Amino acid sequence: MTSLNCEARLRLPNLPSYIGLIVDRLQSFDADVRQEAQRVGFRFAFGRASFDMKPGLLVMRAEADDRDGLARIKDLLATAVQVYAKEDGPEIIWSGDLAGDTRLAQFREMTVASVCDLTPHMRRIRLTGEDLQRFGKFGGMHVRVLFPTRTVPDPIWPTLGSNGLPIWPSDERRPAARVYTIRALDIDAGFMDVDFLVHEGESVGSAWALQAKPGQKVGIMGPVGRPVRPADWYVLGGDETALPAIGRLLETLPAFTKGVAFIEIADRNERQAIGNATQIELHWLERNGKAAAMDGRLAGEVLSVQWPRDGSTFGWFAAEATPAKTVRDHWRGAMGLGRDQTLAAAYWRRGAAGLMAG
Numbered sequence: 001m002t003s004l005n006c007e008a009r010l011r012l013p014n015l016p017s018y019i020g021l022i023v024d025r026l027q028s029f030d031a032d033v034r035q036e037a038q039r040v041g042f043r044f045a046f047g048r049a050s051f052d053m054k055p056g057l058l059v060m061r062a063e064a065d066d067r068d069g070l071a072r073i074k075d076l077l078a079t080a081v082q083v084y085a086k087e088d089g090p091e092i093i094w095s096g097d098l099a100g101d102t103r104l105a106q107f108r109e110m111t112v113a114s115v116c117d118l119t120p121h122m123r124r125i126r127l128t129g130e131d132l133q134r135f136g137k138f139g140g141m142h143v144r145v146l147f148p149t150r151t152v153p154d155p156i157w158p159t160l161g162s163n164g165l166p167i168w169p170s171d172e173r174r175p176a177a178r179v180y181t182i183r184a185l186d187i188d189a190g191f192m193d194v195d196f197l198v199h200e201g202e203s204v205g206s207a208w209a210l211q212a213k214p215g216q217k218v219g220i221m222g223p224v225g226r227p228v229r230p231a232d233w234y235v236l237g238g239d240e241t242a243l244p245a246i247g248r249l250l251e252t253l254p255a256f257t258k259g260v261a262f263i264e265i266a267d268r269n270e271r272q273a274i275g276n277a278t279q280i281e282l283h284w285l286e287r288n289g290k291a292a293a294m295d296g297r298l299a300g301e302v303l304s305v306q307w308p309r310d311g312s313t314f315g316w317f318a319a320e321a322t323p324a325k326t327v328r329d330h331w332r333g334a335m336g337l338g339r340d341q342t343l344a345a346a347y348w349r350r351g352a353a354g355l356m357a358g
Contacts, residue, residue: 003063004070006096008163010058010081011088018084019053025080028226028339030139046138047073062094068134070098071105074164082165092163104160104221106134112216113191115209119270121240123198123209124183127218128191135192135220136185139227141245143182145194146175146219147208157219166221175219176204181244182223195244226343231314234259234280237302237327239292240270241347242318249316250276260305264298264319293320293350303330314341321346 019040026042026049027033034041042049047064060077064070078092110127117123135143148155155175158166168174184193196209208218228249234257236246243263250261257278264285265271271284287295298319303326307313315337317327328344331337 003065004067004097005061005063006070006074006094006099007062008060008078008092008094010060010085010090010092011056012058012081012085012090013056014088015053015056015058015085019051019058021084022080023051024339025083026076029076030227030229044069044073049073049077060092067098067101068105068137071160071164072138075106078164092165094162094164099162102159104158104166106221106223107157107166108132108220109157110192110218110220112212112214112218114214115212118195118272121198121266121270122243122272123196123212124193125196125209125212126191126193127220129220130190132185132187132190132192135182135223136187138223140223140225141181141228141248142179142225143192143194143220143222144177144179144224145205146177146221147204148218149176149204149208152176155219158221177221178205179224180205181248183244183248197240197243226339228316228343229314229340230312232256232258232311233308233313234261235302235305235307235313235315236261236280237298237317237319238262238347239264239298239319240266243272245318246316247272247274250274250278250280250282253278253280255279262298262301264292264295266292293322296323299323299326302327307335315344316342317344318347321349 023033023040030045032043038053040051046069050061052059062070062073062077064073074094081090081092108129110129113126113128115123115125152173152175156169156173158168161167180194182192183195196205198206198210236249238246246261246263251274255277257280259280261280261282262285264287267286267288276282285297302317315331317324324344324346331342331344
C-alpha cells in the first residue's frame with residue numbers, strides 16, 4: 001500500500017525549552033516514542049511521525065496509510081506545537097500529500113433522528129450522518145458539537161487550513177462549540193448517541209438539547225481527547241457530566257477488567273441503567289440537595305481507593321475543576337503517577353461556560 005506523506009518546517013528559536021512538553025503530550029496519545037540526539041520518532045496505531053531538530057529549526061514529518069490517519073497526525077502535531085511554542089509564534093504550513101485539501105476530515109454534518117429522556121436531567125439525542133468510521137478510530141471518546149444558536153441560527157462550518165487545523169468563520173457566522181461524549185456509536189447504521197445534561201442557567205448545549213427535534217442539523221468534529229490506556233484495573237470517578245463517559249467505559253472495556261467506579265448524581269432519580277460488562281464495582285453518590293461540586297465525597301472516595309501493586313492500572317476522573325485538580329494533584333504529586341496511568345479532567349468550572357460539557 002502506498003503511504004501518504006507530508007512535511008512542515010518551522011523556525012522555533014526557543015525549541016529546547018519546550019520540546020520535552022511537546023513530546024510528552026504526543027506520547028499520551030498512545031505513541032511509541034524513539035528519541036535520538038536530534039531526532040524523535042513517533043509510531044501511532046494510525047501512522048507515523050518524526051521531528052528532526054537543528055538550532056532554531058524543527059522539521060515535522062507525518063506519514064499514514066489513509067487520509068484520516070494523516071489528518072489525525074497533522075492535527076496532533078500542529079496542536080502540540082501551537083500549545084507549547086506560543087512564544088515563538090509558529091507558522092505551520094504543510095507540504096506534500098493532501099496539502100491543498102480544504103475538506104476537514106474530522107467534520108461531519110449530523111441530523112437529529114430522535115430525542116428521549118433517560119432521567120429528569122439527562123437527555124439522549126441520536127444523531128445520524130454519513131461515513132462515521134473515523135469516530136471509532138484513534139481511541140477518542142468525545143466529539144466537539146457545533147451548535148446553531150439564537151444569535152447565530154445559520155452558522156458556517158469550519159474548513160481545513162494549511163496548518164492542518166480548522167479555519168473558523170467570523171464570529172457572526174461561527175457555531176458555538178462544546179465537547180460531549182459519544183455514548184454509543186453504530187457505524188453500520190450510521191448513528192451516534194450523545195447524552196446531554198439539561199439544567200437551568202446559561203448553557204449552549206443544554207439549551208439546544210431542550211429544544212432539539214428530529215430533522216435539526218448540528219456539526220461534529222472529532223474524535224477528540226486522550227485515549228484511555230488499556231489496563232487490568234481501573235479507578236473511575238465523575239459527576240453527571242462524566243456519567244456518559246463512565247457508562248461507555250463500563251459497557252465497552254474487556255470483561256476481565258477489575259476496579260471501582262464512583263458517579264456523583266443529584267439524587268436517586270438520576271440513576272440510569274448501565275450495562276456494566278466488566279468486573280468494576282459501580283457506586284452511586286447522591287448529593288440529595290447539595291449543590292454540584294459542593295458535596296466533597298466524590299474526590300474523597302476516589303482518593304481513598306488502594307491501587308493494586310501488581311498488574312496494569314489506570315485512573316480516570318472528570319468533574320468540576322476543583323475536585324478534578326484535587327485528584328490530579330494527588331495522583332501526579334503524592335502518588336507520582338504520569339499521563340500513562342492517569343487522566344483527570346475539568347469538565348466544567350463553577351461560574352463559567354464553555355469547557356467540556358457546557
